[in-house]
Amino acid sequence: xxxxxxxxxxxxxxxxxxxxxxxxxxxxxxxxxxxxxxxxxxxxxxxxxxxxxxxxxxxxxxxxxxxxxxxxxxxxxxxxxxxxxxxxxxxxxxxxxxxxxxxxxxxxxxxxxxxxxxxxxxxxxxxxxxxxxxxxxxxxxxxxxxxxxxxxxxxxxxxxxxxxxxxxxxxxxxxxxxxxxxxxxxxxxxxxxxxxxxxxxxxxxxxxxxxxxxxxxxxxxxxxxxxxxxxxxxxxxxxxxxxxxxxxxxxxxxxxxxxxxxxxxxxxxxxxxxxxxxxxxxxxxxxxxxxxxxxxxxxxxxxxxxxxxxxxxxxxxxxxxxxxxxxxxxxxxxxxxxxxxxxxxxxxxxxxxxxxxxxxxxxxxxxxxxxxxxxxxxxxxx
Amino acid sequence: xxxxxxxxxxxxxxxxxxxxxxxxxxxxxxxxxxxxxxxxxxxxxxxxxxxxxxxxxxxxxxxxxxxxxxxxxxxxxxxxxxxxxxxxxxxxxxxxxxxxxxxxxxxxxxxxxxxxxxxxxxxxxxxxxxxxxxxxxxxxxxxxxxxxxxxxxxxxxxxxxxxxxxx
Ligand SMILES: Nc1ncnc2c1ncn2[C@@H]1O[C@H](COP(=O)(O)OP(=O)(O)O)[C@@H](O)[C@H]1O
Ligand SMILES: [Mg+2]
Numbered sequence: 001x002x003x004x005x006x007x008x009x010x011x012x013x014x015x016x017x018x019x020x021x022x023x024x025x026x027x028x029x030x031x032x033x034x035x036x037x038x039x040x041x042x043x044x045x046x047x048x049x050x051x052x053x054x055x056x057x058x059x060x061x062x063x064x065x066x067x068x069x070x071x072x073x074x075x076x077x078x079x080x081x082x083x084x085x086x087x088x089x090x091x092x093x094x095x096x097x098x099x100x101x102x103x104x105x106x107x108x109x110x111x112x113x114x115x116x117x118x119x120x121x122x123x124x125x126x127x128x129x130x131x132x133x134x135x136x137x138x139x140x141x142x143x144x145x146x147x148x149x150x151x152x153x154x155x156x157x158x159x160x161x162x163x164x165x166x167x168x169x170x171x172x173x174x175x176x177x178x179x180x181x182x183x184x185x186x187x188x189x190x191x192x193x194x195x196x197x198x199x200x201x202x203x204x205x206x207x208x209x210x211x212x213x214x215x216x217x218x219x220x221x222x223x224x225x226x227x228x229x230x231x232x233x234x235x236x237x238x239x240x241x242x243x244x245x246x247x248x249x250x251x252x253x254x255x256x257x258x259x260x261x262x263x264x265x266x267x268x269x270x271x272x273x274x275x276x277x278x279x280x281x282x283x284x285x286x287x288x289x290x291x292x293x294x295x296x297x298x299x300x301x302x303x304x305x306x307x308x309x310x311x312x313x314x315x316x317x318x319x320x321x322x323x324x325x326x327x328x329x330x331x332x333x334x335x336x337x338x339x340x341x342x343x344x345x346x347x348x349x350x351x352x353x354x355x356x357x358x359x360x361x362x363x364x365x366x367x368x369x370x371x372x373x374x375x376x377x378x379x380x381x382x
Numbered sequence: 383x384x385x386x387x388x389x390x391x392x393x394x395x396x397x398x399x400x401x402x403x404x405x406x407x408x409x410x411x412x413x414x415x416x417x418x419x420x421x422x423x424x425x426x427x428x429x430x431x432x433x434x435x436x437x438x439x440x441x442x443x444x445x446x447x448x449x450x451x452x453x454x455x456x457x458x459x460x461x462x463x464x465x466x467x468x469x470x471x472x473x474x475x476x477x478x479x480x481x482x483x484x485x486x487x488x489x490x491x492x493x494x495x496x497x498x499x500x501x502x503x504x505x506x507x508x509x510x511x512x513x514x515x516x517x518x519x520x521x522x523x524x525x526x527x528x529x530x531x532x533x534x535x536x537x538x539x540x541x542x543x544x545x546x547x548x549x
Contacts, residue, residue, distance in 0.1 A: 040428045047420035047441075047464055048393035049433040049512055050499050054425075072499045074510060077432070181509075370428065 117316025391486030420463035
């Protein structure tokens with residue numbers, strides 16, 4: 001067998017944080033960078049040692065300009081980076097982490113704009129995260145608090161890349177002990193600008209005109225200061241209040257706002273959410289310095305009261321995400337034995353299933369078949 | 383009786399291009415035929431095999447075994463692959479009732495000039511390891527019909543000549 005490459009994780013919250021800039025740079029530099037656990041799914045090996053993108057992953061061209069510029073990739077064989085927005089779930093490798101972060105007042109707002117639901121910013125944030133069932137702001141906060149438990153992790157900021165891309169890329173490469181070829185380094189910087197990303201997204205959309213979601217928006221620093229809408233401003237303040245400690249930790253400006261709502265700092269009793277049983281750290285590890293409060297999950301009840309079929313159509317979530325959300329709500333209400341809410345979600349789910357996107361099913365199926373084929377091959381090739 | 387047409391050569395020599403031509407012509411006369419390209423095979427398998435000599439040989443064995451399995455079932459196979467190892471050629475000859483071997487022999491100078499992916503120039507600079515023909519050895523097949531340099535103008539004619547080999 002070929003010598004094993006050294007591996008890193010590139011972690012960022014799922015809110016647009018600019019990590020695609022870094023991924024594009026990595027690919028330009030010949031670093032095999034892939035999503036999902038399996039590098040061989042995204043990058044199909046050719047007989048001569050080069051790789052091509054799996055056509056099933058063509059959608060990534062929207063984000064990564066290099067995928068449109070190049071067809072064939074020659075990767076270095078001694079390094080690999082997996083990127084993901086996942087939480088540090090148990091059994092997840094203990095690989096060193098490149099942690100890429102952006103001011104949540106920009107990134108959460110940017111996500112709202114990207115998904116462009118027909119609901120207000122405030123309502124959008126009240127939709128629980130499909131996987132964790134956390135309120136969106138808590139989700140961002142806890143995602144960070146959990147990952148920051150990791151010892152072998154280094155934080156890099158979107159704002160620093162915007163301010164000085166050369167310097168930021170350099171320090172990341174230093175962290176992963178990668179010495180770039182100077183020409184390639186320049187090409188990586190030039191080929192990964194937001195303009196380049198926008199161009200390739202436009203190209204992509206010309207061919208796939210059914211896909212209307214705009215990924216590369218402003219991509220600016222401190223955009224939140226320019227938000228004029230009064231209601232939206234309030235939400236920005238709420239984000240700041242809830243994430244103040246982290247903002248300070250990451251070196252972002254805080255204005256010392258004081259909460260008017262009571263209970264605005266929620267440290268939910270997360271251990272009752274089913275998702276958190278899979279995480280590698282226990283809530284006790286993470287919240288040892290926080291006031292423990294329990295039963296702060298009332299927002300889930302409020303949320304469950306408000307949703308209906310019309311809401312499902314307008315919330316801006318993808319069908320498969322709605323499916324995950326409803327499933328998790330079912331598990332949750334079963335766990336706390338709230339039969340009324342359980343039944344309501346069950347009814348919604350049966351309505352939702354009739355409209356579910358067939359495409360996402362086939363893709364999941366393909367990925368599943370791929371993993372089975374791999375297992376079989378392993379068996380017949382000891 | 384089913385045959386194996388084995389079209390081999392270094393990366394960039396034009397195996398796939400020429401094999402496709404031969405296959406599309408042949409398919410009309412021999413409907414029970416498959417085309418197996420080394421790149422497709424790698425992407426079907428999608429496993430951890432890398433590109434050092436040991437893994438390349440392992441991959442070549444899989445291709446050879448699959449081909450002989452298919453011909454034993456009465457399926458003709460056109461296979462374009464590097465798999466340039468003596469034991470593989472010997473195995474093919476022994477395990478396929480009809481075996482045609484074609485070697486597309488392009489000079490390294492010419493391959494570097496064509497330089498499809500920058501593979502060879504990186505390998506020569508030492509920036510890429512495990513490239514057959516540079517830092518990894520290979521065996522030219524002994525009993526093969528050789529097509530020297532396979533210039534672009536000759537591709538059509540060469541495909542025709544290869545097609546004529548099949549009896
Ligand atoms: N006879 C030829 N002369 C010059 N270029 C060729 C020739 N045959 C193919 N090519 C080009 O060279 C590249 C490699 O050809 P390909 O058939 O994929 O080679 P292989 O399968 O042996 O790696 C392709 O871009 C192809 O268009
Ligand atoms: Mg080929």
